[in-house]
Amino acid sequence: MNMNQQMQKQITLKQRPVGMPKMDDFDFIDTPIGTTSAGEVLIRTAYISVDPYLRGRMQDTKSYIAPFELNKVITSGVIGQVVDSKSESFSKGDVVLGNLGWQEYSVVNEKEIKKIDKNLAPVTANLSIIGMTGLTAYFGLLDIAKPKSGETVVVSGAAGAVGSTVGQIAKIKGTRVIGIAGTDEKCQYLLNELGFDEAINYKKEDVPTALAKACPEGIDIYFDNVGGTISDAVFPLLNKFARIPVCGAISSYNDVEVDMGPRVQTALIKTSALMKGFTLGDYSDRIGEGYSALATWLNEGKLKYEETIVEGFDHVIDAFLDLFKGANLGKQLVKVSDID
Amino acid sequence: MNMNQQMQKQITLKQRPVGMPKMDDFDFIDTPIGTTSAGEVLIRTAYISVDPYLRGRMQDTKSYIAPFELNKVITSGVIGQVVDSKSESFSKGDVVLGNLGWQEYSVVNEKEIKKIDKNLAPVTANLSIIGMTGLTAYFGLLDIAKPKSGETVVVSGAAGAVGSTVGQIAKIKGTRVIGIAGTDEKCQYLLNELGFDEAINYKKEDVPTALAKACPEGIDIYFDNVGGTISDAVFPLLNKFARIPVCGAISSYNDVEVDMGPRVQTALIKTSALMKGFTLGDYSDRIGEGYSALATWLNEGKLKYEETIVEGFDHVIDAFLDLFKGANLGKQLVKVSDID
Structure with a gap:
């Protein structure tokens, strides 16, 4: 040819x-x-x-x-x-x-x-699920946040490719999972298809109020895909030794002005919380491990996408x-x- | 009696x-x-x-x-x-x-x-040096930031009890240390008495400009004692895999309004940086280790206070x-x- x-x-x-x-x-x-x-x-x-x-x-x-x-x-x-x-x-x-x-x-x-x-x-x-977004969810949640059974996990951008995988892996690990998404349809998908425990429509609900109600025992893990005011609402609810994998900040990617919000230092000190940015490239030597785990869960029917x-x-x-x-x-x- | x-x-x-x-x-x-x-x-x-x-x-x-x-x-x-x-x-x-x-x-x-x-x-x-503030410096720097020889370390509140110890331990670990303090006298103390490599008087100098000049190879570790605009100036200079122990936020302790500043998520993602709040109480089971190390350095003349x-x-x-x-x-x- x-x-x-x-x-x-x-x-x-x-x-x-x-x-x-x-x-x-x-x-x-x-x-x-x-x-x-x-x-x-x-x-x-x-x-x-x-x-x-x-x-x-x-x-x-x-x-x-x-x-x-x-x-x-x-x-x-x-x-x-x-x-x-x-x-x-x-x-x-x-x-x-x-x-x-x-x-x-x-x-x-x-x-x-x-x-x-x-x-x-x-x-x-x-x-997707066994590719870049699935692997991003896998390493961010398991390597940075290290979920423990019974903990409360909040995921923003929860109906997206990364967020939906994070929530499902968090469920596999025995946690209680709250997803934040932007339509009722997405929220229903999280609850009915993916087994999330709670879902918040940030376009309809007051996020600080809805989060406080959905997380009566506070937040142990916040997987951040969005940044902005949704993330601001998480900090006052953090538990001692909370972990925040920072994966994305889509709310600010198109900002022209500096993205301003409440500074996080005091909340981190009060709770000894950890916040860590990451990208999949940080785990280039562990891709095989993530791929195997995701493929296994997928074939066992434990992951949907x-x-x-x-x-x-x-x-x-x-x-x-x-x-x-x-x-x-x-x-x-x-x-x-x-x-x- | x-x-x-x-x-x-x-x-x-x-x-x-x-x-x-x-x-x-x-x-x-x-x-x-x-x-x-x-x-x-x-x-x-x-x-x-x-x-x-x-x-x-x-x-x-x-x-x-x-x-x-x-x-x-x-x-x-x-x-x-x-x-x-x-x-x-x-x-x-x-x-x-x-x-x-x-x-x-x-x-x-x-x-x-x-x-x-x-x-x-x-x-x-x-x-002080072998007590709460010395131990706070010891665990925050060594357990969270894990300095490696040749890295660049920035310390705010550098002439305070915690900051001055952080800078000296960072020098013991072979790093390049930049201190930020609020008077020329304090800056001279950092440079002449404690062996800091650079000192910035935040009340006289434009901190973003002075930091960029003092850190031509970027910032690997920022030990944060103050929060606020001084800390804001650090984020654009972070290197890949930077670490930020968040020890204090004295600039905001007396705030009545919400402490607003540029959101940090995007900077953390770009650099895969880690930010972690802590207090000495998190290390209650390792106090003996810290005390021994500090007392040894003190008696060897490696730490001043x-x-x-x-x-x-x-x-x-x-x-x-x-x-x-x-x-x-x-x-x-x-x-x-x-x-x-």
């Missing part, structure tokens, strides 16, 4: 967003697919993961991961299928996972991708922007092509 | 302070010294420790330690001398340490006090209020009587 002459669509960062990103911040450009050299593989993009943390990479600020460059392709978790291989490790038809470009095809070195076992779970699960799948490469940006509207239940993905 | 008829002075909490405490919030009352029963000891107060954390106990809020009760004697670390003993463990003349009342004499159970070795160090060191000693029981409240004016260098104490 000679696809090097063929053109494909690619999404680049045209300008750094100010506030909420908009379609104009991105370019859809036509670019050659390219050719494979020794050790390389040509992949047809099947599913693209869109994630809140990508908003941070669109800023030109120091962070745990380099910012996206202007006029370069945006990258994220991608599942694709090998259509041509000059690698001994991959064959045509293999389904693979990698951090790849937002484009219809990618030519990549064999070291940048790993093969997916199609028989273990639906392939998309490798971008949802995906919100938008169809068509033209809708990648729409799907990304939907994250900030809270439109997604579970993992937000874009389907670009079928897997054979 | 029959002192039960004799009267003594005692300081009680008359009303809960609003904002900065004032003399009117306290009462100096006359009360009988009382009598010793079996297992009890009569102690003449020699030195009273006044500490910022006591401000928190004057509020009626849930914390790691119960609030002071109105019209009851205030308590803190006290060194005294046994003047009468009905305990087999203590003899007249013994110098003892305990959490005792702000009064001239105390009748206490033998279990509430421990004997001080007068030969190891000046007795007041048991309220200062005390600001105010004379006279009538000045206990003045000495306490001085803490919030930053008047003290090192440990603030009140001398009530001589030790024979």
Whole structure:
């Protein structure tokens, strides 16, 4: 197959967003697919993961991961299928996972991708429950918060891909779990499908009041996906030796002004509480452990997951922007092509 | 000796302070010294420790330690001398340490006090460098922050009893130490006496600018004694896997309004940083370890300490209020009587 002459669509960062990103911040450009050299593989993009943390990479600020460059392709978790291989490790038809470009095809070195076992779970699960978001939930909750049976766990962004997994693992560990989400439908999903003990609709309820009512014995663990006023409401309810894995702060990602709130120092001192930021990259040497545990729970029926799948490469940006509207239940993905 | 008829002075909490405490919030009352029963000891107060954390106990809020009760004697670390003993463990003349009342004499159970070795160090060191503040520095820095040679350590409240010990232990561990204090005299003390690498006078310098200049390789550890805008300036300079023991927030202890500042979640995520509140009580089972280490360093000449000693029981409240004016260098104490 000679696809090097063929053109494909690619999404680049045209300008750094100010506030909420908009379609104009991105370019859809036509670019050659390219050719494979020794050790390389040509992949047809099947599913693209869109994630809140990508908003941070669109800023030109120091962070745990380099910012996206202007006029370069945006990258994220991608599942694709090998259509041509000059690698001994991959064959045509293999389904693979990698951090790849937002484009219809990618030519990549064999070291940048790993093969997916199609028989273990639906392939998309490798971008969600047994992939980045599931692993993020696993390590943040178990390594930082270390839940003990009988403790009270509060999760914000609870109907999202990370939050819904956190709550279920917390239930597996014998805790009492309170989820905070933004629609009644999401709250019902948490209660009826995932077995959460309580769910708070932060758009309808007064969060400090609802949290105090839902946590009569205080809060031992707060898994923070959102930051902002929802997190502010947690601090006065912390128990002695509380733990707060700080995973995301989606409420502030599009802020233009400095994100101001009550300072947390006094609450931390009063309770000897721990707050720790983290990203999945901190656990790169333990991915195998997390993957095994999640796959086992999934196959035992102890973990459920949802995906919100938008169809068509033209809708990648729409799907990304939907994250900030809270439109997604579970993992937000874009389907670009079928897997054979 | 029959002192039960004799009267003594005692300081009680008359009303809960609003904002900065004032003399009117306290009462100096006359009360009988009382009598010793079996297992009890009569102690003449020699030195009273006044500490910022006591401000928190004057509020009626849930914390790691119960609030002071109105019209009851205030308590803190006290060194005294046994003047009468009905305990087999203590003899007249013994110098003892305990959490005792702000009064001239105390009748206490033998279990509430421990004997001080007068030969190891000046007795007041048991309220400072080898006592509560030294131990607080020891556990917060070594157990939470775990300094590694070559790292950059920033300490706020650096000329205070805790901060000055933190900086010296950090130097023993081979780190680069930057202290933040409120007078040029204190800064000179940190640089010339304690061996700090840099000192910033937060009342004269722009802290964000001065910190960035003093920490060209970023900040690995921030030992937080003060909270507020000084701490705000640290977060943008944190390195990956930074650690922040949160020991005190003196800048906010007298606040009437909610203490507002930039939320820290995003900075913690970007750097996978850890923030942990603590109090010495969290380490009650390791006091012996800390005491031994501090006493060894002290006797080896590796630790220096200062005390600001105010004379006279009538000045206990003045000495306490001085803490919030930053008047003290090192440990603030009140001398009530001589030790024979």
